[in-house]
Amino acid sequence: MVRVKIFGTARLKAGVGTFERDVKNVDELLDVIPNLTRKEAKDLVLLVNGKPAGRRYRFRDGDEVVLLAPAGGG
Amino acid sequence: MASKYGGYMGKVLKIDLTSRQVSEYPFSDEDRELYIGGKTMAAKILGDHMTGKEKAFSEDNLLVVTTGPMTGSGAPSSSRFNISTLSPQTGYITSSNCGGHFGYYLKKAGLDALILTGRCDKPTWIEIQNEKVIFHDAGDIWGMKTGETQKALDDKLRMKNGRVRKNGKICIGPAGENLVLYSCIVSNERVSGRGGTGAVMGWMRLKAVCASGNKEVPVHDKEKMVKHTRKWFRYLREHPLTGNQLPRLGTAGLVSAMQMKHILSTKNYTYGQFDEFEKVSGEELAEKYNIVNKGCLTCPIRCARTVEVNGQQVKGPELETLVLLGGGILNDNLESILKWNYELDELGMDTISCANTISYAMEANEKGLWDNGLKFSETAELSQIFEDIAFRRGIGDELALGSKRLSEKYGGKEFAIHAKGMELAAYEPRRAAGLGLGYATSNRGGCHLNGGYLVILEGLGLSMNQTTYHGKADLTMLFQDLMEMISAAGQCLFTSYAFFPAPLMKHPNAWYTRLINKVLPYSGAVVRIINKYPEIACFHLPVFHHTKGFEYTTGMKMTFGNYIRCGERGYNLEREINRRFGVNANKDALPKRLTQSLQDPDDPDSRVPLEKMKKVYYHARGWNRDGLPTERTLRKLKILQDTRRSE
Numbered sequence A: 001m002v003r004v005k006i007f008g009t010a011r012l013k014a015g016v017g018t019f020e021r022d023v024k025n026v027d028e029l030l031d032v033i034p035n036l037t038r039k040e041a042k043d044l045v046l047l048v049n050g051k052p053a054g055r056r057y058r059f060r061d062g063d064e065v066v067l068l069a070p071a072g073g074g
Numbered sequence B: 001m002a003s004k005y006g007g008y009m010g011k012v013l014k015i016d017l018t019s020r021q022v023s024e025y026p027f028s029d030e031d032r033e034l035y036i037g038g039k040t041m042a043a044k045i046l047g048d049h050m051t052g053k054e055k056a057f058s059e060d061n062l063l064v065v066t067t068g069p070m071t072g073s074g075a076p077s078s079s080r081f082n083i084s085t086l087s088p089q090t091g092y093i094t095s096s097n098c099g100g101h102f103g104y105y106l107k108k109a110g111l112d113a114l115i116l117t118g119r120c121d122k123p124t125w126i127e128i129q130n131e132k133v134i135f136h137d138a139g140d141i142w143g144m145k146t147g148e149t150q151k152a153l154d155d156k157l158r159m160k161n162g163r164v165r166k167n168g169k170i171c172i173g174p175a176g177e178n179l180v181l182y183s184c185i186v187s188n189e190r191v192s193g194r195g196g197t198g199a200v201m202g203w204m205r206l207k208a209v210c211a212s213g214n215k216e217v218p219v220h221d222k223e224k225m226v227k228h229t230r231k232w233f234r235y236l237r238e239h240p241l242t243g244n245q246l247p248r249l250g251t252a253g254l255v256s257a258m259q260m261k262h263i264l265s266t267k268n269y270t271y272g273q274f275d276e277f278e279k280v281s282g283e284e285l286a287e288k289y290n291i292v293n294k295g296c297l298t299c300p301i302r303c304a305r306t307v308e309v310n311g312q313q314v315k316g317p318e319l320e321t322l323v324l325l326g327g328g329i330l331n332d333n334l335e336s337i338l339k340w341n342y343e344l345d346e347l348g349m350d351t352i353s354c355a356n357t358i359s360y361a362m363e364a365n366e367k368g369l370w371d372n373g374l375k376f377s378e379t380a381e382l383s384q385i386f387e388d389i390a391f392r393r394g395i396g397d398e399l400a401l402g403s404k405r406l407s408e409k410y411g412g413k414e415f416a417i418h419a420k421g422m423e424l425a426a427y428e429p430r431r432a433a434g435l436g437l438g439y440a441t442s443n444r445g446g447c448h449l450n451g452g453y454l455v456i457l458e459g460l461g462l463s464m465n466q467t468t469y470h471g472k473a474d475l476t477m478l479f480q481d482l483m484e485m486i487s488a489a490g491q492c493l494f495t496s497y498a499f500f501p502a503p504l505m506k507h508p509n510a511w512y513t514r515l516i517n518k519v520l521p522y523s524g525a526v527v528r529i530i531n532k533y534p535e536i537a538c539f540h541l542p543v544f545h546h547t548k549g550f551e552y553t554t555g556m557k558m559t560f561g562n563y564i565r566c567g568e569r570g571y572n573l574e575r576e577i578n579r580r581f582g583v584n585a586n587k588d589a590l591p592k593r594l595t596q597s598l599q600d601p602d603d604p605d606s607r608v609p610l611e612k613m614k615k616v617y618y619h620a621r622g623w624n625r626d627g628l629p630t631e632r633t634l635r636k637l638k639i640l641q642d643t644r645r646s647e
């Protein structure tokens, strides 16, 4: 089970900030994000336990996954 | 002086508040070609007057309010105006680009700029109507907060039919009247925030200026401009930053990205992450408190928020306020920040400098240097403290001086987070080295925007190596110059974010985006060539609509290269004026916390490698080792000031 947090405009689209899923790898995760198509989910930056992670990352139980869109302007 | 160029009203007024004399100030088309408008035009005017001996609070100082040729032209985000003066906070030139309606109405009144000097003998407000200047007694509005002041002024501008004459205003609140060093000037709900412009206006005993009129801003090629503007609006609306993130989350939307990249200033810049950041994030603001988006005139981005505080709809906080009055003081109560943001605007104080001064005081108290009663995360008294600062009561009288002066008195210079006396913005630069360089070299002091905002490449929009010094100096120069010119033209700096092609922002995981992220640190040599010979960029960039828009509005030939060159001229001119006030390489500094203490003890790169970057930066700018523009550089840029200096 991994805990997923979404930030930025993707969170407004998903309509949910935090959820848990039983997924083994990033590929599986991309299909289970509420209200986001796989294509949209693919364009989010992925961090696992605070560190940038690649598409081939295999989750471990209890991992905290963050998905966020690039941002700028302040 | 009348202009052959579009975009200009052709008149600059100088108002001597002491003698109440109003005269036209000569500003020719040659001046316009070189100094454009906005902050660069203001720098030219200040440079013509300032020798280096003047003081901020003296009759020799000038408050220069300028528009740019794009102001009121109908181009996107073009209602901006600028206020420049000798800053009481830094002792150098400060400039502040502001939204609101004033710039637009100043041009409707037939003016490109206003130069205010001297001192009124009693509190005064000025009405400008179609070039005519009328002085009014401000005794009845002196002491009022900014919202109340603007309402009272509208009442005074009511016509016989009961309607308020359409107008733009600038005014100060109690903080400006009482010379709080970081007090600001307010226009509608927008703020000319940084550098203490409000205190200069307060010292002048000038409560407000209202402008109105019925003149039209001339546009050189209206037909082309209308077509181009349509395209430009569409481009901004479709760009992921200006069409999605900023409208939907405002600047506050950056909090979570900053947290992930360790650049979220926390506990007076001790850390780059705040455990409770989600409670004070843009997402939380959008989901629970945002009522409606607002924007300045002719802005498709509409980054401003409206929130509800105590049953009243008010302006929501920007990112800086959210971070510095959130994690900056270990406060996770979003509602309190909404309230303080409103209170600070009403009092007329810069939220960035105020928040950083408070967090410095909290740390000084924690370390036993100054027994002032302020503690991190204990915030019940803060509203009262803000009032005390604005009215210079008790401890507020000292806090009104800002963190630099307080650290000179009580110690703790290493954690007084300022550059040249102006407190830094909310981005923790130990994980954004280029922004660290920008903060240190910015002409107005610790400002992220005047500093070039390189953080957009260092982890926010793109993901360039955050801590390396490679490539940062040249990129910083390029972005500083680009932003300088956008501001001089009279547009909002946020339009510059669309400079980054949309696919790079939309697809951060695509091979080309990853490649660019990898290559950016090695781009220094290429960027250096563009910086040095901008004339080779003798074209318009498809992603950068500003140059064509400028050309169609004014009729002046403009290319991307010219545009950068004009920005470079402005940057160097301000630096040259600051030289007269004693700026040099030693003043381009950051507190030791940021240059010597590691943000992460396990990462030896997690501090700002400032000295290394400064060397490259000075070289790229054509400045000598002491950080001063050489005569060759000044000549190249046609800055026709008497430099009175041999190298």
Ligand code: SF4
Binding pocket: B077, B078, B099, B294, B295, B296, B299, B300, B301, B302, B303, B304, B492, B493, B494, B495
């Ligand atoms: S982007 Fe925001 S600050 Fe800039 S002009 Fe638009 S509303 Fe005003």
